[in-house]
Amino acid sequence: MGRPPCCDKVGVKKGPWTPEEDIILVTYIQDHGPGNWRAVPTNTGLMRCSKSCRLRWMNYLRPGIKRGNFTDQEERLIIHLQALLGNRWAAIASYLPERTDNDIKNYWNTHLMKKLKKLVGADGGGISASYQPISKGQWERRLQTDIQTAKQALFEALSFEKPDTLPESKPFGGYCSLAEPNPNPADSSASTTTSTAAATYASSTENISRLLEKWTKKSSSPKPPAGKGRANSVSTQHSDTNPGESAFCIDSATTPDVSPESSKGSSEAQMPLELLETWLFDEGVGHGQELADLQLDEF
DNA sequence: AAACTGTACAACCGCAGGCAT
DNA sequence: TATGCCTGCGGTTGTACAGTT
Known part of the structure; x- marks a missing residue:
């Protein structure tokens, strides 16, 4: 069909996400809910492709994600x-x-x-x-x-x-x-309803705070976590908290x-x-x- | 201690499907 | 029906870190 790129490549930031960007994204989704990703970069001022925003949310910031070793x-x-x-x-x-x-x-x-x-x-x-x-x-x-x-x-x-x-x-x-039982499975595109969304975003805030906590600890070391791989994964290590507490059925x-x-x-x-x-x-x-x-x- | 190699994983890229017009 | 746009998916890449020589 000869589709145009999903976003203007000029001026679009690539590479690892910073905690600041994460906060901006999560804050926006708290207010507007996931979805309409096309509008996210515009409305948040993030210099990121809409696909990148979605990916970041889905794979990293979304609440209830368990990281670390697979059982x-x-x-x-x-x-x-x-x-x-x-x-x-x-x-x-x-x-x-x-x-x-x-x-x-x-x-x-x-x-x-x-x-x-x-x-x-x-x-x-x-x-x-x-x-x-x-x-x-x-x-x-x-x-x-x-x-x-x-x-x-x-x-x-x-x-x-x-x-x-x-x-x-x-x-x-x-x-x-x-x-936790979730009568309304929180598909990311359907999680805008009040109570479920509130729980979802509360959990997301936990993700971010956890992220920032580790970022703060790590920031004293020479390597910035903006890098890929291990450095970035510092903020992605699975939570020590009970994953079941924040987990929900997506x-x-x-x-x-x-x-x-x-x-x-x-x-x-x-x-x-x-x-x-x-x-x-x-x-x-x-x-x-x-x-x-x-x-x-x-x- | 330095160089090299392997591993892990976040992020990117391009394509396909669905929907609206 | 054709076209354009958006979202979601799977393959692949890039690179920091860990282990080995």
Whole structure:
């Protein structure tokens, strides 16, 4: 369609966000709510692209984001979902409301892929060598079966946290309910309603204050946190506070659309669940064992 | 101690889909 | 229906930090 750039590249600041910019952004969103990102740079005076503002909010400033190490349970869930959905990180992230798609994507690429490659490399043939293409119809039917199986397995795996029944529309609602119950899942675009928004933004303020606290501590060191990587991550370390206190379900009720038609083609990278199971069996994990029970120590 | 290499992750880029006109 | 705009997504990059030689 020959679209113009989302913003004028001239004069647009790039690179790491400063705490000051974060505060400006959060303050604006407190007043106006997330959304209409196009207007954010204009209204705030931030010299940032609207996409950058959105990304910053979604991946960093948004309340309820848990940072830091992934638990075995989360890791297991990601492996499950990646096998089911492929590299559809947003869909996968919808099942881990405290994690961002970017976080999950990074974790997959840096940790899990490494583990998988290590195993596959030892396997000789590798994944691709043993993967037998199947027809679309077969694929769809198998996917549905896999989803049901995975739902059940995950529910069992997570049931110690929330033994309630598993709603059809919220496959992993138990996981989501680790956070405070939220009758109006705070999809970032829908969180402008009074009480929910108030809680949301209060939590966001906590994020910022935490950020500033660490920024203040770090500012005594020679390296400014405006830099990327570790320096910047100083302000992004996961909170020592109970994540569940500020966590909420972001769009967690949305069941990812797993229809092949909706896929953007990235599913090529996915490992079919059946293959994963076979592969794990080959690695001695055990045939017929629920994937949710797979021993990640094997990796 | 310095140089080199690997790791982690925030941020950017370009594309696709949805919606309004 | 065609077009333009905005948002969301996934792939990729850049770089600070950590570990190793």
